[in-house]
Amino acid sequence: MLRNLAELREAAKSATLKKMVVVFAHDDHVIEAVKDAVDFGIVEAILIGDKAKIDELIIQYGLKKPYQVINELDPVKASKLAMDMVNDGRAEILMKGLIDTRIILKAVVNKEYGIKDAELLSHIGIVEFPTMDRILFATDGAMNITPDYLQKIAIAESAVKLAKSLGYKQPKVGIVSAVEKVNPRIESTMDAQKIVEYYQDKEIDFLIDGPFAIDNLVSMDSVKHKGIESPVAGVCDILIFPNLDSGNIFYKTSVFLGQGKSAGIIMGAKVPIVLTSRADTAEAKLNSILLAVVNKDGLLATRH
Numbered sequence: 001m002l003r004n005l006a007e008l009r010e011a012a013k014s015a016t017l018k019k020m021v022v023v024f025a026h027d028d029h030v031i032e033a034v035k036d037a038v039d040f041g042i043v044e045a046i047l048i049g050d051k052a053k054i055d056e057l058i059i060q061y062g063l064k065k066p067y068q069v070i071n072e073l074d075p076v077k078a079s080k081l082a083m084d085m086v087n088d089g090r091a092e093i094l095m096k097g098l099i100d101t102r103i104i105l106k107a108v109v110n111k112e113y114g115i116k117d118a119e120l121l122s123h124i125g126i127v128e129f130p131t132m133d134r135i136l137f138a139t140d141g142a143m144n145i146t147p148d149y150l151q152k153i154a155i156a157e158s159a160v161k162l163a164k165s166l167g168y169k170q171p172k173v174g175i176v177s178a179v180e181k182v183n184p185r186i187e188s189t190m191d192a193q194k195i196v197e198y199y200q201d202k203e204i205d206f207l208i209d210g211p212f213a214i215d216n217l218v219s220m221d222s223v224k225h226k227g228i229e230s231p232v233a234g235v236c237d238i239l240i241f242p243n244l245d246s247g248n249i250f251y252k253t254s255v256f257l258g259q260g261k262s263a264g265i266i267m268g269a270k271v272p273i274v275l276t277s278r279a280d281t282a283e284a285k286l287n288s289i290l291l292a293v294v295n296k297d298g299l300l301a302t303r304h
Contacts, residue, residue: 002135002166005128005261005287012042012290015297020274020289021046021082021091024075026053027098028060029278033285034095035061040286042293046070046091048078049098075099079107086115086271093292095274108269118268120144120154123275124162125264126291127254136218137163137171137238138254141247142275143266149191152240153198158267159238160206165295174217174236175210176246180228182211188242195240207231210240214250255284263287265295272296 002008020037022030025047031054037043044066047054051071058067072078079099085091094115096104109116123142128135139159144151156173163171175192182189192210199208209230215222217236228234241247254260262284266273272292276285 001168002126003133004135005126005263008166008263008287008290008294009040011294012040015042015293017044018042018092018293018296019044019046019090020093020095020292021085022048022095022097023078023082023104024049024097024099026050026057028057029282029285030095030097031057031061031063032282033276033289035063036282036286037289038064038067040290043093043289046085048072048081075103076107079104080110080113083107083110083113083115086269087113091271092296093271093274093289094269095289096276101275108273115270116268117270118154118158120147120151120158121266121268121273122155122158123264123266124159125251125262127251127258127260127262129254129258129260132218134237136236136254138247138251139238139240141241141244141249141251142264143244145244147243149194149198152191153195154268156195156208156238156240159240162265162267162295163237164205165298168237169205171206171237172232172235173206173208173238173240174212174232175208175240176214176217177211177242178213180212180216180226186211191242209233212236214239261287263291265292 020043026049034045046068048070051069054069108114122140124139126135126137137159140155160171177188182193189211209232220234223234255262272295274288274292276288
C-alpha cells in the first residue's frame with residue numbers, strides 16, 4: 001500500500017517504459033515535465049503540435065532521444081491523432097499539453113474514435129501531507145461539476161480502481177459533507193445516504209461510509225470526541241467530495257497552504273490521462289506522470 005510519493009517514485013523505477021503521447025507539446029512547462037519523466041527513465045515521448053517550437057524547446061531543455069515530433073497545428077486533428085495512437089496501441093499514456101481541456105476531452109469521449117471505456121471520466125488526486133502517515137485520494141476536483149449520487153458511485157469506483165493498482169487491498173472510502181448526520185437540507189448528506197444504501201446488499205472489496213465532515217475522516221481524535229463508529233472514520237483513504245468546487249478547493253489548499261505534495265490523473269479511459277495545470281510545480285507534474293505509469297503497469301497491485 002502506497003504511503004507516500006517517495007514510494008511511488010521507487011515503484012516507477014521498476015515499471016516498463018511507456019510511450020506517452022502529448023497533445024500540443026509546444027510549451028516550456030510541458031517539455032520540462034516530459035524531460036524530467038524521460039530522465040527518470042519511464043517514458044518515451046510522442047510530441048504533437050508546432051514542430052518548430054517543440055524543436056526549440058527540446059534543445060532548450062535538453063530532452064534526450066528517443067522521441068517523436070509530429071507537426072499538427074489544428075487542435076482537433078492533433079487530439080484525434082493522439083486518440084488513434086492509443087486505440088492502435090502506439091501510446092499507453094495520454095498527456096494534455098497547451099490545449100483547451102474541453103477540446104481534448106471532447107476527443108476522448110468521441111463515439112467514433114474516442115478512448116473512453118468507463119461510465120464516467122473523473123479526476124483523482126493524491127496528496128501527501130507532512131503531518132500524516134498516509135496519502136489521501138481526493139476526487140473529483142477537476143472534471144465533474146455537480147455529480148449526482150449515481151455519478152459519485154462511478155467516481156468512487158474509479159478511485160478504488162486506482163487505489164487497487166497502488167497496492168490497497170481494501171480501500172476506505174469516505175463521502176464528504178459538512179456534517180456527519182443526514183440532513184434533508186444538505187444535499188450532499190442525502191447523496192451519501194443513497195450511496196451507502198446502494199452498497200448495502202452488494203459484495204465489494206472496499207469500505208464506504210458517510211456522510212462525514214473532513215475531520216471525522218482524517219482525525220481519530222475527532223472521531224473519539226464525537227463517539228463515531230465507522231470502519232472508515234479517522235482512517236479514510238479516499239475522499240469523495242460533493243462537487244467540483246469543494247474537491248478543487250481541498251486539493252489546491254492542501255498543496256498551496258498545507259505544504260502537501262501531489263499527483264493526479266484522469267481515470268475512465270483506455271489509458272491514464274495526465275492533465276496538469278501550469279500552476280503545478282515541476283515535481284507535481286512528474287509525480288502525475290509517474291502515477292500514470294505505475295497505474296498502467298499495476299506493479300504495486302501484484303505485491304500485496
